[in-house]
Amino acid sequence: MDQIIRDARIWRDGELVNTDIAIKGETIAAIAPDLSAEGPELKAGGCLVIPGLIETHIHLDKTCILDRCRIEEGTVAEAVRETASAKRGFTVGDVYARGRQTLERCISHGTMRMRTHVELDPGIGMTGFEAVEQLARDYAWAIDVELCVFPQEGLTNYPGTEELLIEGLRRGARTIGAVPYFDTDPRAQIDRIFAIARDFDAEIDMHLDLAETTQGMQVEYVCRKTEEFGWGGRVAVGHVTQMSLLPPDRFGEITTRLANAGVAVTILPSTDLHLMGRNHDHAVPRGVVPAEPLREAGVTCSISTNNVLNPFTPYGDGSLIRMANLYANVCHVSRPADLAGCLDMITGSAARLMRLNDYGITVGGPADLVCLDASNPTDAIATLAQPLWGIKRGRMSFTHPRPELHRPGN
Template sequence: MTTLGTQGRDVGPSEVVIRDVRLAVQAGSGAARTGGAGVAGPPVDLILRDGLIAAIEPTRYPGDRYTRPRLGGRGTATDPSDPDDGTANGTAPDSRTGTTDANGPAVFDAGGAFAFPGFVDAHVHLDKAHILDRCRGGAGLAQAVAQVRAAKRGFTVEDVRDRAARVLRRAIVNGTTRMRSYVEVDPDAGLRSFEALAALRDEYAHAVDLRLSAFAQDGTTQAPRTLGLLRRALEQGADEVGGCPYTDADPGAHVRAIFDLAVEFDVPVDFHVDFDLDPSWEHLSLVVAETRRHGWGGRTSVGHVTKLSALAPADRLAVAGRLADAGIGLVVLPATDLFLSGRDAERLVPRGVAPAVATQVPGLAMAVATNNVVNPFTPFGDADLLRMANLYAIVGQLETDDDLRSVFGMVSAAAEAIVGGARRIEVGASADVVLLDAPDPVTALRECVQPLAGWKAGRQTFLRPRPRLLADGLGRTSEAGFGEDLVDQGRPGGGR
């Protein structure tokens, strides 16, 4: 059986209609075709079918104002006497999915929420998340490296899997749909962490695309067995390879060895590099040289590069130009870099965060990412990329809408350019959709709004209904979303 769709079409019972969303479009463009960081366009309906976006149509039932999505969920209540509390098919939201199905398409009324393909975390360490309770307090980067090195000797496959899954689940409900995780492969960790994350990559594939980078955190020159273990991880399906020249006894040899593996296995490469505030020396030029030598532009990225914050503006722009010319992406890690930088300063402590937005040059791909979660490198974290982007904007003293659109892109479309891919919400694209409780990306970033729901390849992966506030002591409730009257005393019944 079929039922009439939002624009008079016949739609099949397996379809999903996400009604009344706003997409970002490039300024001056009328096309609703976006990766998520442009200016909000008019309300539209998304029709998902067979894992793809089958149609994008002007919404037939736009909300009278932005903030009134009909989001169901366990424990929420609706007023059947309220004519504005229904859905497209006149049925109540399903308590498990937030959608409706009355012999027709599942309908999700987003009420003008902002839709985009989801956040992209370009740099995270799932394998060593949530180990702070196993480590002593430290005083800087070297101590964090040493403590984690000792802790990972006790890692088991089950242990890594449980801790990493905890972060993955948080990331999914926070709207992340793509992620690149490093996994340390060396004589201390063996392949145990890789085995655990490879299993999670398959287990959570319905909700998030997880790429794994076999990573030499503790160098290779002083631990030559690491190269053989990296090779085995790549043979067993690692998607990328990564290195860390600042921990290696011979940084140049380390960078060359990691690049040799990348070329042999034809995979992208990433380096954690220049993670300090001393501009008198650097390793970034080693990465630039090898990228050029191997023609690995567009397949190389670097993380941290906190030295950029210690350079004069003209020198920063020169470095950014070299990165752009070589095709090297830059990933900024605000939480970790803030936490570990400037430990020797007694006053006027430097931020130590690469000022990427102020260093934009044409062709330079940039991202903001999570890095570590509740371990000695960063003893905080909740896998919330929108909050991380907000933190970065605050630290960078960014305030204009254009700057904030750039930052939103650094956790979405621009980050995806670094890890590989260019998803858009357009007809024929994979139906990866996340709804944010805001009308546009700038508002979402300024206010750290809540993700409301998400779909991966057309399959709903999470639902986070708005909380409801008790309007009085009699159990009447009111939606607590942005833009709503929290207590509607003027309405009969005191709100929903």
Template sequence: MNIILKQARLPSKDKLQDIQIIDGRITKISEHIHDRTGLSINVKNKLVTPGLIDAHMHLDKALLSESYPNKSGTLEEAIKVMGAAKEDFTVKDIIKRATKVARMALINGTTTIRTHVDVDPIVELCAMEALLKVREAMRELLEIQVVAFPQEGLTNQKGVYELLDKAMNMGADVLGGIPAIDPKPKQHIDQIFELSMKHDSDIDMHIDESDNPKDFTIDFYSERISTDKSERKFTAGHCCTLSLVDDNQARAVIDKSVNSGLNFVTLPSTNLYLQGRNGYPRRRGLTRVNELDKEGANIFYASDNIRDAFNPFGNANMMETGLILAHAAQMGGIEDFRKIIEMATSRPSKALGKKNYNIKQGNEVPLVVHDASSFQDLIIEHKKPLYVINNGRIIVDNGKIIG
């Protein structure tokens, strides 16, 4: 299919550009393209970006906040409530909820999702089976990367190591972890590294989502990464306690983490809601976003939980989440808005193993035509996109999936 977007505003160009896409590949970018053989759409000065990447979600748990409420709003109760909810999980139910949220995300311009999926003695491989089916069913619309995630712990849960191994054999893409809740956090990390080497998989861990500064596993995680000689990619989500330690301790571990190549994903909506509930002065709950960015870390953001016991909010809208980040991390300058777009596109693309994820001639990259003409308007108004183009065709047209 031949598609030409006329009069598009690109992040990297001062003047409006025409973009030609033939069979999914950008074949030409120019101020004027005169080819009359394709489908021509005048986007009238609207901003065009690569497809948005939501690099940390929990599709298996989504849309359960009314059925399984978290009355205290704490992380501890969220884990307990979801443990009870998982007793009732079925493959059919998970597919229904996960598909609904994935479609919400697509309508909002997201073309890649990385979802953590619980693997534990309660749910066993039920959620994994469901998400692998959703991944396959939606393959032509958007990419879903599946993380095998031991939510309840690893060394304290008999059989979880074997379940994670089976999940990877079933087709999970990435290994997850959550060492801070494990009674043996270093052993937890060691076992995940052992499994990841066996399956040659990337690692994406929940790191130090806690209000206790003693939960500081990022230091050991970074050490393990620094000794790894493979080409695998490593990501740390949350990293909340990095904001609870003093500047000297934080600076030392940031330097170590950046040198190791660790990727960081902050989850502003969930951590603003869950963290800092035990008295005053209250903490924002986020990691040190600005310090990590200043020191050269590849840091980006994601939605995390959508309307479940961990977070009763969320619309699977990355620009809405970007606005929440802008408030929480005090990112209000013009360059900050540009950076927030990068944190939803080019930055997570590196952590997820995508190459050439930008709008350049010759690249095969999903495109989003936003209903905004500036970075500032895009984030503050976070309207639904006008078009989403993926795999060489228009799959979302003015808020409706047509692919």
């Protein structure tokens, strides 16, 4: 064997088990306690070993631009305005360099699969797409990056944008996004996105219902279009902060619609906490949708980073464990099973959202593994467990040594 991981703790068949994992080439060759196989050994020491973390919603093209933007209002409109101004000066080299900073942070925190949204419109053209496309190629040794093309500044109101979205899909993007709330005709944008997705057999991942009131919500319309096009299981909506403002009965109605239609939900706690509640001087709404009732109803949910160090989110380090812990804090998640569910939303559930059929720790599956400094999924989230090492396609991709205390007399 090329590598044998000894005494790993994994989640298997509904329970935690201690086992060894043998790797041959890029795949997992065997999983069993006390394997008799020979080869270089890596001791997990009873720590939790999971498949690589999954970032379902991030923006590599507009990361790390705080040095060229202002944040005075902290609103969605200001963030779009400032970013639109900054991106007119983007070059392929600039986007690549900034995107690389964030991508490497994500890799070092255990992320091995990623869907990144890339803005396309006549103002930026294919610049961001080309840079992120190159990043995906250059870092394929550590992470699988999927591109989602989308119209941040509108579609029906911005001539030339649709042609660029189609060009991105023709050049290999497998997902198309949307931002209906920045279009003069939100439902016309939704209609066009579904039609384009059908033409290219593409996944759909929308920014949706990011606002501080419950007026003008489009989530039920998206469910209706999903059913009309037969796209169940292939549509995700991110943000949906307006749902967090609904009374329980109404929340339950939409939850049922999402589950029946097969529309997934991505929760973006850092961005939504930063942008929402700006018009309140007391009883400030958090804007973060609670995932537990959605998951109980059968809705596929993920937790993701969204933006890093830009006007939409002026902080971030690429750690999905930290993001899941932030979500747990904000949404009062405390039961052990629910905390474990937060880890699922950045692993297994996120894989279902992205329809990754080769994900998980199974014999014959890809040797994409991360060792967390925790003994179980609940503690991994509750303690912000450090990823100790990662293996991508059978090859070590990052390591983090444990901190060492220098006691007096040592």
